[in-house]
Amino acid sequence: MDVYKEAMDYLQTCNIAGVNETETDLVEDVFGAEAEDSFTTTALQADGADLPETPTDLSPDVLLDRRLQVLQNILKHEQQYLSELETLLTPMKALKASASTSQPVLSSQQVETLFYQVPELRDLHRDFYSRLRDRLGLRSDLQPDQDKPQGQGATHPPVGDLFLKMVSQLGVYRGFIDNYESAVDIVRTCTQAEPRFRTLAESMMSSKGPDNSRTEYTLEALLYKPLDRVTKTTLVLHDLLKHTPLNHPDHSLLQEALRISSSFLSGVNEDSHCKRAVTLSKGMRRQLMRDGFVVDMCEGEHSLRHLFLYTDLLLCTKLKGGAAGKPAQYRFSWYLPLPGLRLFWGPVKERPVDLQQRVLAMRGKMFQIREELQQRGAKGLGPRTLDRSYKKLQQCELWLFTHAPLFSLELHSPSGKSHTIMLPSLFELEEWRDAIESLRGKNQETVPPDLLALTSSCVKLRMTQQPRLQSLLQDFRDEDxxxxxxxxxxxxxxxxxxxxxxxxxxxxxxxxxxxxxxxxxxxxxxxxxxxxxxxxxxxxxxxxxxxxxxxxxxxxxxxxxxxxxxxxxxxxxxxxxxxxxxxxxxxxxxxxxxxxxxxxxxxxxxxxxxQQPPVFGVHIATLAQQEGVLVPHVVRSCAEEVERRGLEEVGIYRISGATSDIQALKSIFNINVRDAMSRLRSLDVNTVSGALKLYFRELPESLIPAEHFQNLAAALDITDVSIKKEAILSILHSCPDVNRNTFLFLLHHLQRVAERQHLNKMSLLNLATVFGPSLVRPPAMMLGQSAPQVDISQEVVVQVSDRSLYSAVVLLHTPSPGESHPLGVFVQVQVVFFYLQCQDLPRPLALAPLEREDEEPADTIL
Known part of the structure; x- marks a missing residue:
């Protein structure tokens, strides 16, 4: 029994086995002439048999008329099928009666097996037939083509709910299909052994039709009719959906009915294959657990592949054919046994510059097509124009799916074979990883597969029709x-x-x-x-x-x-x-x-x-506004990386990394902040600390604005410690929000560094000496402009109060040309040193408070 072959034969006879046009003109329009050859190798064109297309050359009225013809033909064939089921059930009552006699034709058990689930199938289709007939407005005493319903509502009635209800009960066929081979065995065995049964089985006549004709069947042929019907249900839904306009209320219902029917047929085919499958360790049979489209990366080339996860192995295939009426075929690419397979989440792949430009251009093209679709949909244009636009959009999405994935999963087998699959979504990649992980520990061995047979069976077993494309939804919902x-x-x-x-x-x-x-x-x-x-x-x-x-x-x-x-x-x-x-x-x-x-x-x-605005050398308020934060990302990421790896590094913030490395990191921050943040872990920690110091040195204005310098110098001269502390903290509070929170963030960070001074040799004084000249600047230093002179006599008084500190500043800081004298530097260092000694500094805010509604439980959003 090959259910799939029957389906393909039916598709070909109905001329709906594949896409009837290659749409190369659309490819050239979207991608340019040079992309046509490469695109025709993709798998999307191979899925025509599973994705019915609305005819693009028909007006809505003609399309609806053809839809009505399809429905009438469905009704006619449904009536014929019911007649065949009634004929099949005709001898059941007599055979049951003879089973209780001394000379039975069949035993009671054989009768039960022979007609198993057939009455239920008849009742299911009898109900569907009567409801569809009534919905179409046809009288029971007339044939479908003898009565023309009147009125627009009767001419194009909604019937999607009837088909959805019918396919939701397809499970009735499951028992019949599982029992089919046993029933056929009884027919063949008893036909040879029992003459009475042979006479019955080889000549069964149907009831008279409308033309008083009768059809002769064999019992085995009648038993095959339900198998033929369950296959054709999916194909009939294809045909009906193909002739249903997108804006018809039945369209979404028929789509769901087609999905259910296709899934049921896939399950039937899978079970049929499993009956012939090999037995694995622990008595398990090889079964298909998951499939989907991925990008296979080999020697730098990206190829769209269909990946199948079986109970004991991964099979990667290439989907070929399926266009212009040709049946779809799979070609073997590679396979990996699951036992011993190791999985690693690969690094995020950076796109080359030329590919990035092509990705951006393709996104722009997609956006333009999407806007045109919305405008055309609002204007109520014909299905032909809409269908062409959707095809263009699908081709663009498929190109992006193939060429622009970022997340990779590395697969390494014990035999040394390795492969890498890629997807644009980390979420979907994790779904694959979880599915593989859940199976790879369940089998201790893999039975070597017959690759030719296994690859050929993929046509029957595939469940994913094509990559997950947003354009396939073809609907614009208000909740999106x-x-x-x-x-x-x-x-x-x-x-x-x-x-x-x-x-x-x-x-x-x-x-x-x-x-x-x-x-x-x-x-x-x-x-x-x-x-x-x-x-x-x-x-x-x-x-x-x-x-x-x-x-x-x-x-x-x-x-x-x-x-x-x-x-x-x-x-x-x-x-x-x-x-x-x-x-x-x-x-x-x-x-x-x-x-x-x-x-x-x-x-x-x-x-x-x-082009991202620069990070270094711009006012901190400007940078914070661009990033929507109170503490810039460069400050937070560098400080946290130092806390992660540099707290025990001797001379951290005193010993800088190589100047070339620091400048390179600065350039990366100026180009892409997120990229720079992701690279910090791979850099020398002294390079990171050097970049942080460079950021504060290159600020056009210091964190503590220059206008506060003289007030800070005066506050340092206050002898009462509590009053001094209150005055200095008050000055900090008066600074702009971004300056204040960034300064507080840095102070807390430096305090955590000093907690490890027994290892890193960086005390609060050393840290104040390093950062003081950058964080607190006198007015004369601001952008090299002239400014009111600071009262140096006041500085001298302050400095004399702690000669040891002054000596340390002179030793640790050698002024460069244009910098202030160590007397001025001393004030800057002592200000930062005083702040660092405060143990109850306010906690910084990284973000401005959000104007939110009252907090809601998670289930109001989830």
Missing amino acids: LRGTLGVVVHSACGLQYPASLSVHLEADGYQFFDNAAQTRPSLSSLEPQWDEEFSLLVDGAHCLRLLSVKHPESRESSKGVQVLARSCIQLDPALLKRWRKTTVSLGPVEVSISLRYSAHPLVPPSSTPT
Whole structure:
């Protein structure tokens, strides 16, 4: 029994086995002439048999008329099928009666096996037939083509619910299919052994039809009719959906009915294959557990592949054919046994400059097509124009899927074979990893597969019709987000041991913009703190995916990175008009986040990489405003990296890294802050500390504004310690928010460095001496401009009060040309030194307080 072959034969006879046109003109329009040859090798064109297309050359009225003809033909064939089931059941009553006599034709058990589930099938289709007939407005005493219903509502009635109800009961066929071979064996055995049964089985006559004709069947042929019917149900739904306009109320219902029917047929084929499958260790049979499209990276080339996960192995195939009426075929690429397979999350792949430009250009093209679709849909244009636009959009998305993935999963087998698969979504990549991990420990051995037979069977077993493309939805729902999704990742709790974590975010929808983000890795802590805000431009989004990622504590390869858990939040724009805080469970970790959605028209994505404003050498308030923070990312990331790896480094902040390395890191920050933050772990820690010092040195204005310098100098002369402290803290409080919070963040960081001075030899005084001249500057130093002179006599009085400190400053600081005299430097150092000695400094804020509504439980958003 080959159910799939029957399906393909039927598809070919109905001329719907594949896409009837190659659409090369669309390829050239979207990608340019040079891309046509490469695109025709992809798998999308091979899926025509599974994705019915609405005819593009028909007007809506003609399309609806043909839809009615399809429905009438369905009704006619349904009536014929019912007649065949009634004929099959005709001898059942007599055979049951004879089973209780002394000379039975068949035993009671044989009768039960022979007609198993047939009455239930008849009742299912009898109900469907009568309801469809009534819905079409046909009288029971007339044939479908003899009665023309009147009125627009009767001419094009909604019938999707009837088909959906019918396919939801296809499970009735499961028992019949499982019993089919046993029933056929009884027919063949008893036909040879029992003459009475042979007479019955070889000549069964149907009841008279409308033309008084009768059809002769064999019993075995009638038993095959339900198998033929369950195969054709999916194909009939294809045909009906193909002739149903997109705006018809039946379209979505028929899509769901087709999905259910296809899934049922896939399960039937899978079970049929499993009956012939080999037996693995522990009595298991080889079964298909998951499949989907991935990108196979080999020698730098990206190839779209269909990956099949079986109980004991991974099979990678190339899908060929399926266009212009040709049946789809799979070609073997590679396979890996699951036992002993090692999996590593590969590093995020950087796109070459030329590929990045092509990706940006493709996103711009997609955005333009999407805008045209919305405008045309609003104007109610014909299906032909809409269908061509959707095809262009699907081709663009498929190109992005193939050429622009960033996340890789490395597969290493004990035999030494290795392969790398890639996907644009870390969430989906983790789904694959989890599925493989759950199976690879269950088998101790793999039975060598018959690769030719196994690859051929993929046509029957495949469940994923093509890559997950947003354009395949072809609907614009009001609940989808189109605008800016703001996400603030606050903190996490629930860890059982200290760990360095980051939170990865992914919004779904069209990939016009980079709608993924990741927090910087936290310090090793039981309660990580991020307070990072992200703004994601989204179109068609309805969910936000979150993953918790654990990073190695030392400089190791990316193979030490581990995804701990993942979760998904369904987004309701009505609940996110203002900031709303919620808690998301990511395995054992509870992550606190805030969300806000702002709907607005989107601007086309730039065709060239966005030039980030510089980080170094600009006013800190300007930088903080650009980043939407109170403490710039460069300060937080560098300081936290020093705390991660440099607290025990001798001379940290006194011994700088190589000047060339520091300048290179500065350049990366000026180009891409997120990229620079991700690279810090691979750099020498003295390079990181040197970049932080360079940032403060190159600020146009010091953190403590120059106008406060003389007041600070005067406050240092106050003899009463409590009054002095109050005065100096008051001056700090009067500084701008960004300056104050950044200064406080740095002070707390330097205090943590000094706590390890027995190892790093950096006391509070040493740290004050290093940072004082950069953080507190007299007016004369500000941008090299002239300014009111500071009362040096006051400085001298202050300096004389602590000669040892003054001597230390003179020894540790040699002024460069244009810098102030050590007398002025002394004041700067003593100010920072005084702040560092305060044990009750206010805690800094990384973000401005959010204007949010009252906090809601997580289930109001999830």
